[in-house]
Amino acid sequence: MNIIVMKFGGTSVAGNRKLKNVAEIVCKELQNNKIIVVLSAMAGETNKLQSYLDEFESKNSIESDLVLTSGEQVTIGLLSAILKNKGIKSIPLLGWQVPIITDANHEKAKILKIDKKRIQDYFNDNDVIVLAGFQGINIDGNITSLGRGGSDTTAVAIASAVDAKRCDIYTDVEGVFTTDPNIVENAKKISKLSYEEMLEMASTGAKVLHTRSVELAMKNNLTLQVLSSLSKKTGTFIIDEKELIEKEIVSGVSYSKNEAKVTISGILDKPGISAKIFGLMNENNINVDMIVQNISQDGISANITFTINQKDYDLTRSVIENSKNILEFKSLSFDKNVAKISVIGMGMMSQSGVAEKMFKTLAKNAINILAISTSEIKISVLIGEKHANIAVKSLHEVYNL
Amino acid sequence: MNIIVMKFGGTSVAGNRKLKNVAEIVCKELQNNKIIVVLSAMAGETNKLQSYLDEFESKNSIESDLVLTSGEQVTIGLLSAILKNKGIKSIPLLGWQVPIITDANHEKAKILKIDKKRIQDYFNDNDVIVLAGFQGINIDGNITSLGRGGSDTTAVAIASAVDAKRCDIYTDVEGVFTTDPNIVENAKKISKLSYEEMLEMASTGAKVLHTRSVELAMKNNLTLQVLSSLSKKTGTFIIDEKELIEKEIVSGVSYSKNEAKVTISGILDKPGISAKIFGLMNENNINVDMIVQNISQDGISANITFTINQKDYDLTRSVIENSKNILEFKSLSFDKNVAKISVIGMGMMSQSGVAEKMFKTLAKNAINILAISTSEIKISVLIGEKHANIAVKSLHEVYNL
Numbered sequence: 009m010n011i012i013v014m015k016f017g018g019t020s021v022a023g024n025r026k027l028k029n030v031a032e033i034v035c036k037e038l039q040n041n042k043i044i045v046v047l048s049a050m051a052g053e054t055n056k057l058q059s060y061l062d063e064f065e066s067k068n069s070i071e072s073d074l075v076l077t078s079g080e081q082v083t084i085g086l087l088s089a090i091l092k093n094k095g096i097k098s099i100p101l102l103g104w105q106v107p108i109i110t111d112a113n114h115e116k117a118k119i120l121k122i123d124k125k126r127i128q129d130y131f132n133d134n135d136v137i138v139l140a141g142f143q144g145i146n147i148d149g150n151i152t153s154l155g156r157g158g159s160d161t162t163a164v165a166i167a168s169a170v171d172a173k174r175c176d177i178y179t180d181v182e183g184v185f186t187t188d189p190n191i192v193e194n195a196k197k198i199s200k201l202s203y204e205e206m207l208e209m210a211s212t213g214a215k216v217l218h219t220r221s222v223e224l225a226m227k228n229n230l231t232l233q234v235l236s237s238l239s240k241k242t243g244t245f246i247i248d249e250k251e252l253i254e255k256e257i258v259s260g261v262s263y264s265k266n267e268a269k270v271t272i273s274g275i276l277d278k279p280g281i282s283a284k285i286f287g288l289m290n291e292n293n294i295n296v297d298m299i300v301q302n303i304s305q306d307g308i309s310a311n312i313t314f315t316i317n318q319k320d321y322d323l324t325r326s327v328i329e330n331s332k333n334i335l336e337f338k339s340l341s342f343d344k345n346v347a348k349i350s351v352i353g354m355g356m357m358s359q360s361g362v363a364e365k366m367f368k369t370l371a372k373n374a375i376n377i378l379a380i381s382t383s384e385i386k387i388s389v390l391i392g393e394k395h396a397n398i399a400v401k402s403l404h405e406v407y408n409l
Numbered sequence: 410m411n412i413i414v415m416k417f418g419g420t421s422v423a424g425n426r427k428l429k430n431v432a433e434i435v436c437k438e439l440q441n442n443k444i445i446v447v448l449s450a451m452a453g454e455t456n457k458l459q460s461y462l463d464e465f466e467s468k469n470s471i472e473s474d475l476v477l478t479s480g481e482q483v484t485i486g487l488l489s490a491i492l493k494n495k496g497i498k499s500i501p502l503l504g505w506q507v508p509i510i511t512d513a514n515h516e517k518a519k520i521l522k523i524d525k526k527r528i529q530d531y532f533n534d535n536d537v538i539v540l541a542g543f544q545g546i547n548i549d550g551n552i553t554s555l556g557r558g559g560s561d562t563t564a565v566a567i568a569s570a571v572d573a574k575r576c577d578i579y580t581d582v583e584g585v586f587t588t589d590p591n592i593v594e595n596a597k598k599i600s601k602l603s604y605e606e607m608l609e610m611a612s613t614g615a616k617v618l619h620t621r622s623v624e625l626a627m628k629n630n631l632t633l634q635v636l637s638s639l640s641k642k643t644g645t646f647i648i649d650e651k652e653l654i655e656k657e658i659v660s661g662v663s664y665s666k667n668e669a670k671v672t673i674s675g676i677l678d679k680p681g682i683s684a685k686i687f688g689l690m691n692e693n694n695i696n697v698d699m700i701v702q703n704i705s706q707d708g709i710s711a712n713i714t715f716t717i718n719q720k721d722y723d724l725t726r727s728v729i730e731n732s733k734n735i736l737e738f739k740s741l742s743f744d745k746n747v748a749k750i751s752v753i754g755m756g757m758m759s760q761s762g763v764a765e766k767m768f769k770t771l772a773k774n775a776i777n778i779l780a781i782s783t784s785e786i787k788i789s790v791l792i793g794e795k796h797a798n799i800a801v802k803s804l805h806e807v808y809n810l
Contacts, residue, residue, distance in 0.1 A: 024464045057483060063425045066490040074501055075486035078479045082458060085476035089467040100475055104505075105550060149506060 009131065010041045011172045015141065015163035018051035019180040020237035021083045024090075031090045033178070033237060034136060038096065041173070042131050046141045046163040047087060049079020054156070069114030073143075073153045076115075077103070080140035080159075088138040098136040103143035103151065108162065110144035110152045117144055117152035119161070122169040139166065160221035168228035175230055177217060178237040183244030184209060184216050186409035187261040191400050196409060198259055199242075202249035205259050206232075208352045208386040222246065249354055257355035257362060258407040263400050264348045265393055267297065268321040269378060270314055270328060274338025277303065277310040284334060285312060292327050294320045298348060298388060300379045309338065313379045315390065318344060346378060347396035350388040351403060363387050369406045373398055410532065411442045412573045416542065416564035419452035420581040421638040422484045425491075432491045434579070434638060435537060439497065442574070443532050447542045447564040448488060450480025455557070470515030474544075474554045477516075478504070481541035481560075489539040499537040504544035504552065509563065511545035511553045518545055518553035520562070523570035540567065561622035569629035576631055578618060579638040584645030585610060585617050587810035588662040592801050597810060599660055600643075603650035606660050607633075609753045609787040623647065650755055658756035658763060659808040664801050665749045666794055668698065669722040670779060671715055671729060675739025678704065678711040685735060686713060693728050695721045699749060699789060701780045710739065714780045716791065719745060747779060748797035751789040752804060764788050770807045776800055 014037065016030050034043055048054075057075050066072055081102060088100035106126060110117035130137050141159025144152050154161050160177060167175035182197055184206065189195040201209070203226035210219045216234055225232050225246065235243025249255070275281055282301065289296050297315045304311050316324050321344050328340060356362050366387055370377060375398070378390040391399055415438065417431050435444055449455075458476050467473055482503060489501035507527060511518035531538050542560025545553045555562050561578060568576035583598050585607065590596040602610070604627035611620045617635055626633050626647065636644025650656070676682050683702065690697050700715045717725050722745050729741060757763050767788055771778060776799070779791040792800055 024461060028465075060425060060483070060487055061490065064429075064491060064494060066487075066494070068490040068493045071486040071490035071493070071501055073486075074503075075483050075490075078482040078486075081479040081482070082461070082476050085472040085474075085479075086461055086467075089462070089469040089472035089476075090465060092469045092472070093465060093467070100472055102475075 011044060011167075011170050012037050012041045013044045013046060013163050013167035013170075013172045013175040014178060015046040015159055015176070016048065016178045016237055017159065017180070018048045018053070020178050021047050021087070022050040022052070024086065026237075027083070027087050027090055030087060030178075030237060031094060034091065035094065035096065038135060043136045044127070044166055044170070044172070045087065045136060045138045046159055046166065047080055047083040047138065048141050048159040049083060053079040053082075070150050073114050073151050076153050077140070077143040077151050080142055084138045084140050088136075091136055091138070096136055097134045098138055099130055099134045100138045101130070102140045104145035106139065108144035108165070110146055110154070112146040112148065112150070112152070114150075114152055116155040117146065119144060119154070119165045122166055124169050127166070127170050154220075157218035158220075160218035161224060164221040164224045164228075164230060164232070168224065168230050172230070174233060175225070176233045176235060176243075178235060179216065180236065180238070181216065182236040182239055182241055183234050184246075185260070187400055187404045188263070191397050192404045195404065198244050200245045200247060200252055201259060202252055202354050203246060204249060204385055205352050205354055206246045208350065208383065209260055209262050217246075252354065255355040256353050257359045258351050258353035258409065260352050260409065261400055261403045261407070262350050262352060263396055264297070265396055266318045267315045267346050267348055267390075267393075268318045268324070269343040269346045269390055270316065270324060271311060271341045272328065272335065272337045273311045273341070274304055274306075274309045275312065276336055277308060281310070281335070282312065288327055288331060289316075289324070292323060294324050294327070298379070298381050298390065300381050313390075315346065315348065343378065343392075345393040346390050347393045347399075348388055348390055349396065349399045349403065350386050351407065352386045354385055356386075357384050365406060366403060369402050370399060373402055375399055410529075412445060412568075412571050413438050413442045414445045414447060414564050414568035414571075414573045414576040415579060416447040416560055416577065417449065417579045417638055418560065418581070419449045419454070421579050422448055422488070423451040423453070425487065427638075428484070428488050428491055431488060431579075431638060432495060435492065436495065436497065439536060444537045445528070445567055445571070445573070446488065446537060446539045447560055447567065448481055448484040448539065449542050449560040451484060454480040454483075471551050474515050474552050477554050478541070478544040478552050481543055485539045485541050489537075492537055492539070497537055498535045499539055500531055500535045501539045502531070503541045505546035507540065509545035509566070511547055511555070513547040513549065513551070513553070515551075515553055517556040518547065520545060520555070520566045523567055525570050528567070528571050555621075558619035559621075561619035562625060565622040565625045565629075565631060565633070569625065569631055573631070575634060576626065577634045577636060577644075579636055580617065581637065581639070582617065583637040583640055583642055584635050585647075585661070587660070588801055588805045589664070592798050593805045596805065599645050601646045601648060601653055602660060603653055603755050604647060605650060605786055606753050606755055607647045609751065609784065610661055610663050618647075653755060656756040657754050658760045659752050659754040659810065661753050662801055662804045662808070662810065663751050663753065664797055665698070666797055667719045668716045668747050668749055668791075668794075669719045669725070670744040670747045670791055671717065671725060672712060672742045673729065673736065673738045674712045674742070675705060675707075675710045676713065677737060678709060682711070682736070683713065689728055689732060690717075690725070693724060695725055695728070699780070699782050699791065701782050714791075716747065716749065744779070744793075746794040747791050748794045748800075749789055749791055750797065750800045750804065751787050752808065753787045755786055757787075758785050766807060767804060770803050771800060774799055774803055
């Protein structure tokens, strides 16, 4: 029995017309396969529910998850009904009905177990399972959610559990692009990417897939395809790097705007100081993205630069400024408007000159680099936010993407 | 342990501000009692969900119930979170979590069993249970719904199961009125009504309570109170007739507009003919309300008059007209615009002259009576729809309500 998992996001299921389109796509794949369709709530729905909760600052996780997971119940019911109207044997299932067992970590639960046998039983009488994404149940019988974007993770987890042939993630773009087509007109769809590249892309701003879902696919060596629910075109396959015959030196350029930069200079270079800084951030629920540490000019003290979301700028600034007696720094500098630009590619590992080309290109465009951070397959730089678009455009061109 | 059940309808829970008001009402009752709060979905929500289903004429009951029952999940989560923010020990429960076991009759399921022990267990750690109305689960593990207005039934069923002290039904009116205050300005709130009177009121147009919930309360001899979630006033108590010390001859005047009348004349007065007519109606999903049958002037054939909802008028007319060979009638007459006016009261049983007064009053206002039907505690007449308001007003006055 071949099983294909197909996941459709909020924009692909917003309303009956779109759900009928989803039903048609499902029918096409049905011929020689059993299908598990994983759905999100209609676009806008989860935001609406979240806004109810935000209004009175609910910190009650059981309740929050109960409220937030109601949206998928609607979409799976509607899609299954449309499929049945077409004569297809379909069953809608909520997370607790499968069941998708998670830990008790409400609002960001991790999937612990999906019983393959149960899925096979459902397929005895049905050709399609329409499964609610984003949700599960913990051992106390409470409904849990996997966090925003969690439907991707549901799809990958169930695909792994049933050894699915493929897991297709349908969205409102045609795949993963070499960079954002809104900035660079001739950005191209990438046909194949390694898990590692996708992870770097995702964490540096290309918000196509939920990071956890890519990690999970990598762990289970499951082939993912990102494709559009509107066009009929093949999308981007995300596969094991060993299967990538020719590795691109640079596969894509990604960016993340709306960042702010904090630099703490002249702190004592001794164990525990980073832990203190990021402990403070954690206590205040401030998400830290990039971290760069370097020794200071005096050779004794250190400088730490990190980035945060612009919305946390004021809070971060006051937290750091009020911690002089704990952190014992010499000086502080803040920049409220920075962007992170990254070039990503598996081929980078065996190829020199990639970084040099990046820095030269930025210099030629008179863009000052505020910080640099690298991994084996990625180089990220911080620059002034106003330079972001020109940086992305020129880098996209210089690497022949 | 005293348990009070409080049910809040859609208009009482539409939005955070209203839910906070509900939380305050719950807190007041909490002092010496444990509370079960039963909630509907926010006003408008179930209609929105139903409209999705209607759009493609879903006849798939499992899916319909799945979609329709998502709304209460939101309101119970929000209310429980608000209560917890106030420091109250609260737990939100969906129908399947209690569980509320129903039969498999989707979209109008009947409650089969609620385990009192389970409720008591929940009360070991909690003072308030916030329960989703309208929904249950059948033995196949599918979510079922009790039909529109079913939250009243959930409230009465759970109140009966736990031997609740009282079941308060909060709504957007202050109780049951002697007639519709929109028509008769000085309509008064009734302080006590018997179950039977409430049933007649409900079935003749006073849409305050779900009929099934009143039947269930009567069966279990459970005291109901209908009251407003906005005013602080005592509402209308619905109790056993034995507890009504003084029975009103006429407790109220109710009406139902938007009805249409069908009269089939000169049908053979033999067994089975009514079954044929109403079998036809049933096959075509036409709801029949009042039925009056009488012998015809010739003493051999019979006339049958019945009423339907105006929206079914065209369908009914064509069904009947096309069944001449089956029904063998002499003639037909239709009236698209009629209203049913009823006077209701327990005291009527032991009191003569109530009907006479009704007919005289209508005659004085030059209102022609098209049909009459009576029960022990109710007299209903059909009149032209345009006379409905004046009929209600004058009857309300003549019975000194």
